Amino acid sequence: MTGKDTPARTRSGWRVGVPVVCVAAGLLLGATHGVSGGDEIRSSDAPRLVDLVRESQHSVDRLSAQQSALASSIDNHHGGSPGAEAALTAITNRGDALAAAAGLTPLRGPGLVVTLNDAQRDAHGRFPRDASPDDLVVHQQDIQGVINAMWSAGAEGIQVQDQRIIATSAPRCVGNTLLLNGRTYSPPYVISAVGDSAAMQEALAAAPLVTLYKRYAVRFGLGYTEEVRDVELVGHTEAVRMKYAQPIGPLGY
Incomplete structure (x- = not known):
């Protein structure tokens, strides 16, 4: 009895399975067509x-x-x-x-070196009681006062720290540091000039900003020294670019 029923069950299974597979295949083909829009689904527009x-x-x-x-x-x-x-x-x-006149070449000769420094604590580690923080540090105006006095006395060239000062140089204070041509420096600030040292000392003594700084140096302990000696200045090496200057006439006059 078992041998007669087995072929019947097999034929019955095929009658049910084949339509199910066909329906599933039809659904899959329909979904693929919908996604691809009728085009080849494996094709790609991306360049190789x-x-x-x-x-x-x-x-x-x-x-x-x-x-x-x-x-x-x-x-x-x-x-x-x-x-x-x-x-x-x-x-x-x-x-x-x-x-040479523009400060692009090294320069050496007799001159003057001025050093400015922030106030230092006394032997007990204290500053003067009536001093404010601004009274104890070197400011931009102090450095500019020294530089301008040296120029007015006929200095041939000036250098601050390790950089030559040219027409476009602009020393600026940022907090308690000095910014010059994109580089920062901490005190003491050394200003070196080649020229007539006696004339530069006389100009420094008469400069109002330098005179005021010297008073603060005495009152609050700021550092100020002048040294007459041979000076060697470096040449300005950074690119010289005029950002705002332009000729005012056909020939620049």
Whole structure:
């Protein structure tokens, strides 16, 4: 009896299973069509890596050719004729001649060194009782007062710390530190100048801001010294860029 029932059960299972599989396959195909919109579902619009590399190489080649053309144009503009060469040589010589006066070359000679320092505590570790924090530190106006007095006495060159002072230099105080050309310094502040030391000392003695600083030095213990000796100044090495200056006429006059 078992042998006769087994084929019947198998045929009955196929009758039920085949329609179920077909329905499931139909649903899957319908969902796939809806997602792909009728297109190939495995296709991709993204460029291949080799295409990206090739495109980048073309861009580099194009920019390199443009750079070469511009460089050639500049060379031809400056050196295309004897007159242009002579003009460029004259400008270069003029720049070299002005470099020393502009503070771009080292300078050495007799001069004066002034040192300013914040107030120091006494033997008991105390400051004067009536002193405020501003009374105990070197300020921007104190440094500028010394520099201006040296210039007025005919200083040939001035250096603050390890930097040469030029026309665009602007020492500034940030808290209790000095900011000069993007670099910060802590006291003591050493101001060195090449020139007539006697004339510079006389100018310092007559400068109102320096005189006021000396009074504070006596009252609150600020540091102030003058030393006559040979001075060696460095040349200004940073790029000189004019951010706001511009010619006012066709020839700059």
